[in-house]
Amino acid sequence: MGVMPDPALGLLERYEEALPHVYGYLLARCGDRSLAEDLTAEAFLAAVVAVRGPAAPDPTVAWLIGVARHKLADHWRRLEREQRGLRLIDSGTEHRDDPWDETVDAIRARTVLAGLGPHHRAALTLRYVDGLPVGEVAALLGRTVHATEALLVRARNAFRRSYREEGSS
Structure with missing residues (x-):
């Protein structure tokens, strides 16, 4: 019985193509380069976990932008919780x-x-x-x-x- 290849390798192959799209999506919405870089990294890490899981999705650029959208929403929810007293x-x-x-x-x-x-x-x-x-x-x-x-x-x-x-x- 051979070793199964890591399913994240497909994501790695798509990384260079997808990176500017994911980063550009995030930067256009948050306007902060450092934050966009952090969220891009979080999105790709979440994508690795997802493609290694059961019912792994095809890591298309559109799917990766969807993951990035979720990471941005998570970020905003965290900020909202931190600033709740200032509402x-x-x-x-x-x-x-x-x-x-x-x-x-x-x-x-x-x-x-x-x-x-x-x-x-x-x-x-x-x-x-x-x-x-x-x-x-x-x-x-x-x-x-x-x-x-x-x-x-x-x-x-x-x-x-x-x-x-x-x-x-």
Whole structure:
């Protein structure tokens, strides 16, 4: 009976192709090179564990970006827990679909997004940058759909408020 090859070798073969995509995905969403590097490493380590497990997935670039998305959401959840004491009191919630009604300057928007709390930043990034449906955002953030909808309302309001303030300074 021979030794079975390590299933992670397939991932290793795909590493050079996937690395810039995974890192670029993370950097575009967090805006911090050091954090993007750390999360990229975490994503590839998680991928190694996954491909060595039962029902191992095919480590495509798209699948690896999905792993990276989960690592970014985990990071934001950790930040949210650390900053829980700093949360603003909700001044009311609306539960209606509220599409962005402003033309947004990308550079100013990135600055505003970086200044929001991690829970707002995570929700807005997953919903509007990644284009995920609310149900998937909820699953990634470990919240109910109802709680995620309320979070998105608060996050959009916080973004608009900060965006207007950023524009008037």
